[in-house]
Amino acid sequence: MYKDQIKNFNYALFGNPVNHSQSPKIHDYFSKQTEIFHIYKAINIPLNKFSLIVSNFFKNNIKGANVTSPFKKEAYFFSNKLTKRAKIAQSVNTLKKLNDSCILGDNTDGIGLLSDLNRLKFIKKNFSVLILGAGGAVKGVLLPILSLGCKVYILNRTFSNALKLVNQFNQYGNIQVFKKSDLKDSFFDLVINGVSRNIQFNSEIPIHLFSSKTFFYDMNYSSKNTYFIDYCIRLGSKYISDGTGMLVFQAAYSFLNWHNILPKTDYIINILNKK
Numbered sequence: 001m002y003k004d005q006i007k008n009f010n011y012a013l014f015g016n017p018v019n020h021s022q023s024p025k026i027h028d029y030f031s032k033q034t035e036i037f038h039i040y041k042a043i044n045i046p047l048n049k050f051s052l053i054v055s056n057f058f059k060n061n062i063k064g065a066n067v068t069s070p071f072k073k074e075a076y077f078f079s080n081k082l083t084k085r086a087k088i089a090q091s092v093n094t095l096k097k098l099n100d101s102c103i104l105g106d107n108t109d110g111i112g113l114l115s116d117l118n119r120l121k122f123i124k125k126n127f128s129v130l131i132l133g134a135g136g137a138v139k140g141v142l143l144p145i146l147s148l149g150c151k152v153y154i155l156n157r158t159f160s161n162a163l164k165l166v167n168q169f170n171q172y173g174n175i176q177v178f179k180k181s182d183l184k185d186s187f188f189d190l191v192i193n194g195v196s197r198n199i200q201f202n203s204e205i206p207i208h209l210f211s212s213k214t215f216f217y218d219m220n221y222s223s224k225n226t227y228f229i230d231y232c233i234r235l236g237s238k239y240i241s242d243g244t245g246m247l248v249f250q251a252a253y254s255f256l257n258w259h260n261i262l263p264k265t266d267y268i269i270n271i272l273n274k275k
């Protein structure tokens with residue numbers, strides 16, 4: 001099955017599931033815009049077959065790939081060489097074939113999120129940031145946020161996963177597991193949701209620490225509002241965004257890694273947002 005597919009494209013997205021991914025459409029726009037031959041397909045990989053199948057793709061036509069849930073950690077171990085940001089995140093969303101025996105692993109989620117937060121004017125130096133979730137996506141975005149001097153609080157269903165993340169990143173800035181006693185006399189400037197889509201929000205969320213100026217960003221995206229976006233609307237928040245912009249920017253930085261050109265992104269974000 002895979003052999004026939006390989007002949008028709010040279011870049012791919014590997015994940016499970018991938019059927020609703022917007023990435024092939026985004027990369028099609030980039031290819032047309034830059035006039036670079038870049039045919040990108042989403043490939044669903046069986047859960048226990050990542051290394052076997054992906055190494056076969058790289059032995060054939062594939063020159064680069066994005067990796068999505070649940071394989072970012074496996075992609076990190078699969079890579080023969082890592083960029084600094086992928087090494088720190090211990091999570092890889094971009095693979096590039098350097099030669100027959102060397103695959104480079106990179107992580108563009110962080111630069112993707114930061115670029116979108118800057119576009120929206122949702123982030124400033126030294127902000128207090130609450131991050132919901134402690135999975136692969138959050139790992140990818142912590143370094144640029146901490147590098148801005150932001151104070152980061154992690155709130156996650158499984159406390160031990162939040163603690164692991166804090167221990168992994170506390171050498172890069174001010175990060176801690178959220179406790180009810182935090183921020184006694186102030187509010188969060190920014191709340192980022194990195195919990196998987198369609199998770200209902202519960203009483204653990206510290207809404208007393210949100211103000212009318214708090215920015216809300218959902219890394220998830222969907223043609224319909226996510227639970228998080230609906231939740232923020234019900235709270236009466238003025239500043240809310242989903243993760244469409246992050247998706248386009250992380251794709252643009254993967255494209256830069258593969259082709260040394262950073263494609264234009266704003267018009268693609270507008271097209272996807274209209275839908």
Ligand SMILES: NC(=O)c1ccc[n+]([C@@H]2O[C@H](COP(=O)([O-])OP(=O)(O)OC[C@H]3O[C@@H](n4cnc5c(N)ncnc54)[C@H](OP(=O)(O)O)[C@@H]3O)[C@@H](O)[C@H]2O)c1
Pocket residue numbers: 069070109112132133134135136137138156157158161162194195196197199219220221243244246247248250
């Ligand atoms: N916009 C973009 O470009 C972009 C890029 C990357 C990711 N994303 C999105 O970000 C989301 C997270 O991705 P990921 O790769 O980090 O996934 P992941 O590694 O599977 O992590 C999932 C996170 O969600 C939490 N969670 C899962 N089920 C939950 C539940 N029922 N109740 C409460 N918490 C729950 C997990 O908590 P535990 O630790 O307790 O399991 C973990 O913190 C995905 O939906 C993905 O589509 C978007």
